[in-house]
Amino acid sequence: MPFKTRRVFLMHRVDELSYREIHERLGITIATVEYHMMRALAHIANALGVER
Amino acid sequence: MSPEYRPDEIARAWLVKMHGEDAPGLQAEFEAWLAASPEHRLSYDRAAQTLQQSAILKSSSRYGSARAGARSPLGHRRWLPAAGVAITALLLAALGVNVLMPASSRDSLIAARAAEPLITRRGEIRTFRLAGGATATLDTDSRLEFVDANNARHLRLARGLARFDFGDGAVPFRVEVGGSVISGDRAELDIGIADGSVIIMRVLSGSARMGSRAASSADGTILPQTKPLRVRELPPPDWPTGWSEHRSISLAALAREANRYAARPIIIDDGATGQLEVSGRFRISRPASLVNRLAKLFDLSVEKRADGIHLRRQ
Numbered sequence: 001m002p003f004k005t006r007r008v009f010l011m012h013r014v015d016e017l018s019y020r021e022i023h024e025r026l027g028i029t030i031a032t033v034e035y036h037m038m039r040a041l042a043h044i045a046n047a048l049g050v051e052r
Numbered sequence: 053m054s055p056e057y058r059p060d061e062i063a064r065a066w067l068v069k070m071h072g073e074d075a076p077g078l079q080a081e082f083e084a085w086l087a088a089s090p091e092h093r094l095s096y097d098r099a100a101q102t103l104q105q106s107a108i109l110k111s112s113s114r115y116g117s118a119r120a121g122a123r124s125p126l127g128h129r130r131w132l133p134a135a136g137v138a139i140t141a142l143l144l145a146a147l148g149v150n151v152l153m154p155a156s157s158r159d160s161l162i163a164a165r166a167a168e169p170l171i172t173r174r175g176e177i178r179t180f181r182l183a184g185g186a187t188a189t190l191d192t193d194s195r196l197e198f199v200d201a202n203n204a205r206h207l208r209l210a211r212g213l214a215r216f217d218f219g220d221g222a223v224p225f226r227v228e229v230g231g232s233v234i235s236g237d238r239a240e241l242d243i244g245i246a247d248g249s250v251i252i253m254r255v256l257s258g259s260a261r262m263g264s265r266a267a268s269s270a271d272g273t274i275l276p277q278t279k280p281l282r283v284r285e286l287p288p289p290d291w292p293t294g295w296s297e298h299r300s301i302s303l304a305a306l307a308r309e310a311n312r313y314a315a316r317p318i319i320i321d322d323g324a325t326g327q328l329e330v331s332g333r334f335r336i337s338r339p340a341s342l343v344n345r346l347a348k349l350f351d352l353s354v355e356k357r358a359d360g361i362h363l364r365r366q
Contacts, residue, residue, distance in 0.1 A: 018072075038064050038068050
């Protein structure tokens, strides 16, 4: 998983930061935060074999 | 969201959007998408389960809240699912790391967000730890939702069967099931639902009331202990173990129990075989293994076909 995607995903899921808080901390748009979240979920679904 | 995308991709996009601050404004559009196709619901459940399982990362020494630069997690709005080491390994692999797994999976209980339903797949039995020490064990193909994101004891059983243990009595519980609500302070109980109504209701300890969702919880009927209510087909009391014990049961009845967990159902081709009686303790949550044991015991033939695993006399 790309570093930026992993960082956003962990900030949201582990640190429980909202998209807005991640946007403020990393200086990226909320849409970019959402993009990284979707990308991370796709990676994980692929690794877990639940992708259809 | 464009139809050229696969349902799983759209489901992930919805899941991400519904965790954002725009969620309230998107609720109607989201529910319309969910209702548009059963495939949408399945895709969304898969995505939600993936996200839910990712909460195990909090227990990771490398990626958990103890990692460098991480903020301390919030102390509210959480419940604690008992997650497996294998899932952690896969998630960490997805993140691009190789790690040694901890020796004890019981130490890796972690929190997840109350916006996500708890779901079990067909064949899976799983225990989730709720806030305050209560637990919910979901039987195969079940779905438990949180009605109130700030109260992990206000729940809705949308599908399947669950054993709740609210034995600590810290806060009153309330479980919505179809048009009914089951409530109380301290109880261990089984609740099952099919076709929008309660089909299994068994109080194992403590006390609970059942009433309509429209009425206040205090107006409900007091449920008796041990005597099940509204039973269509009562599962064995020790169903959370995945085993079933019988002094005597027909193969047909045993196959029905095991088929609740089967990806491919057990089909008994002739009536005489279905009436054969067995006794003992059976692992019904492993139907394929059960079939092989029964076939050996009674010298039956086993044939795997597209519609199921057929058992018959040789």
